Structure formats: structure tokens, C-alpha cells
Amino acid sequence: MQDLIGIVLGSGLGPLADRVAVDRSVGFAEVDLPVSKVKGHAGRFLFGRLGSRQVIVMQGRVHLYEGHDAKALTAGVRWMHSQGVQHLILTNAAGTLDPAMSPGTWMMLSDHLNLTGTSPLEGGPNFVDMTEVYDGSARESFRQLAATQGMELHEGVYAGLRGPQYETPAEIRMLRTLGADAVGMSTVLEALQARALGVKVSAFSCLTNWAAGLSPTTLDHAEVIETGAAAAASMMSLLEAWCVA
Structure with missing residues (x-):
């Protein structure tokens, strides 16, 4: 029996x-789940089939x-x-810290830095x-x-912060020193929760x-939405191919 796949779509995706x-x-x-007020987040689950x-x-x-909070x-x-x-597949929109990873491409997460200051596992000895x-x-x-598809897919470490403000140049220098390749405001807590439940996790950052x-140039959420939408097709092709492999 094949695993049921969950896919979480981030900003503009x-x-x-x-x-x-x-x-x-x-x-x-x-x-009875909370609904986001951020543009690009529809707030619904779709049940269906992708590939096989x-x-x-x-x-x-x-x-x-x-x-x-982290629980919500x-x-x-x-x-x-x-x-x-x-098996949970997480996607997000992220800023790139690596000159070799250009905006408009994708990074597969190999690891992360939880810099949110919280965890959904708080409240007990959930080690x-x-x-x-x-x-x-x-x-x-x-x-x-x-x-095989000729898709440029980077791999690296994602730093998850609270937001909502974007990072300062000094904070970006700090994150690079810590080993981060991309930075965003989601994903890490979802990954922690999934692993605590025994769910496999894969994750991808659209470098917007x-x-x-x-x-x-200054950072703008409209640019994040636009770049994410433009890059969505290549990720969907990859996910579709994976779902028939």
C-alpha cells in the first residue's frame, strides 16, 4: 500500500x-483550524490524486x-x-543567502535551523x-x-525565523555564519511536528x-508572490514525476 502524501503550499505557491x-x-x-490572512494562502485542503x-x-x-502559537x-x-x-512535503517561499542559488530556483532542505524560539512539542518531555x-x-x-528533468535543484540548510519583518543585512551575515543557505518564516515547526508523529518529511524552498x-533592491511581499507563481510549474513537474516513480 502506497503512503498517503500530504503537500503544504507556501506563499504564492x-x-x-x-x-x-x-x-x-x-x-x-x-x-476548526485557523485561517491565514496573508495573501497567497487560500486556507483549504484538497483531496485528490497526483500522478498515481x-x-x-x-x-x-x-x-x-x-x-x-506553535500548536495552532x-x-x-x-x-x-x-x-x-x-509522508509530508512542505514548500515555502524563502530568501536566498547563497550567491550560487539565484532567485527563481528551488532548494531542497537537507536540514534546518529553528530560530523561532518555540516548538510545537513544548509541554512535556517530548525528546x-x-x-x-x-x-x-x-x-x-x-x-x-x-x-533527469534538467531542473536546477539546490540543496541546503533553511533558517526558520518568526518574522514578520524581513531580516537586516547584519542578521543575514549572522545566518550565513551559522550555516544557513535560505531564510523564511515557516516550515521548521511543521517538520518538527510531523517527525514527532512518525511522518516522513521532505521540504523545498522556492528562492524568491x-x-x-x-x-x-528592497524586499517586497508582492515580489515573493510573483516569483513563487512563476517557479511553481517546475516543482509541480518534479512532484508529479515523483508520484509516479
Whole structure:
């Protein structure tokens, strides 16, 4: 029996759902989950098929910077697990810190830095091993498929911060020193929650902009949405190929 796949779509990445053969949709509010007020987050689950796999697509997410706590932020992950999801694919929009990773390309997460100051596992001795948050065998499969498709797929470390403000150039220099390749405001807490539930995790950052201080232009959320939408097609092709592999 194949794993039921859950896919979480980040800012501007709603078009990733276009190739899913949708059977039904469920709004976040219908199952008592918080709804994001950020543009680019539709706030619904889509049940259907991608390739040969049954999937649940979580179209949008909530964030710490909206005033939600870590438990609320990861409620969607717990709900998908309750529906039978065994492998969770997380996507996000992120700023790139690496001159070799240009905006408009994708980075597969090999690891992360949780710099949010919180965890969905708070409240008890939930000592979950995090040696390999992002499933190694799945990463190898994605790596091979991306090469076959001629897709430029980077790999690196994602730094998750609270936001909502973008980082300062000094903070970006600090993150580079810590080993981060990309930075954003989501994903890490969802990954922690999924691993605590025994769910496999894969994650991808759409690199939508240069981080502060690496470009003369200022950062703008509209640019994040636009770049994410433009890059969505290549990721959907990769996910579709993975779902028939």
C-alpha cells in the first residue's frame, strides 16, 4: 500500500495544486483550524490524486507572526496525520543567502535551523530525535528526478525565523555564519511536528529573492508572490514525476 502524501503550499505557491485531480475540498474553518490572512494562502485542503498517488494538499498555512502559537501553527499537520498522511512535503517561499542559488530556483532542505524560539512539542518531555528531519531516501529520489528533468535543484540548510519583518543585512551575515543557505518564516515547526508523529518529511524552498544586503533592491511581499507563481510549474513537474516513480 502506497503512503498517503500530504503537500503544504507556501506563499504564492497555490498554482502547485493545478495538476491535482481534486475529488473534494475542505476549508480550514470547516474543521476548526485557523485561517491565514496573508495573501497567497487560500486556507483549504484538497483531496485528490497526483500522478498515481492519493494526496491531501494543504493550500496555505498560518504563521507565528500572525499571532498564532506553535500548536495552532501545526494543527494542519496533525489533522492531515489523522487523515492518514504518512509522508509530508512542505514548500515555502524563502530568501536566498547563497550567491550560487539565484532567485527563481528551488532548494531542497537537507536540514534546518529553528530560530523561532518555540516548538510545537513544548509541554512535556517530548525528546524526539532530529538527526534526519528530512528523509534521506526521498531526497535521493528527488535529486535523481530533478537531474533527469534538467531542473536546477539546490540543496541546503533553511533558517526558520518568526518574522514578520524581513531580516537586516547584519542578521543575514549572522545566518550565513551559522550555516544557513535560505531564510523564511515557516516550515521548521511543521517538520518538527510531523517527525514527532512518525511522518516522513521532505521540504523545498522556492528562492524568491536575495536576502537583505545581497542586492541593492528592497524586499517586497508582492515580489515573493510573483516569483513563487512563476517557479511553481517546475516543482509541480518534479512532484508529479515523483508520484509516479
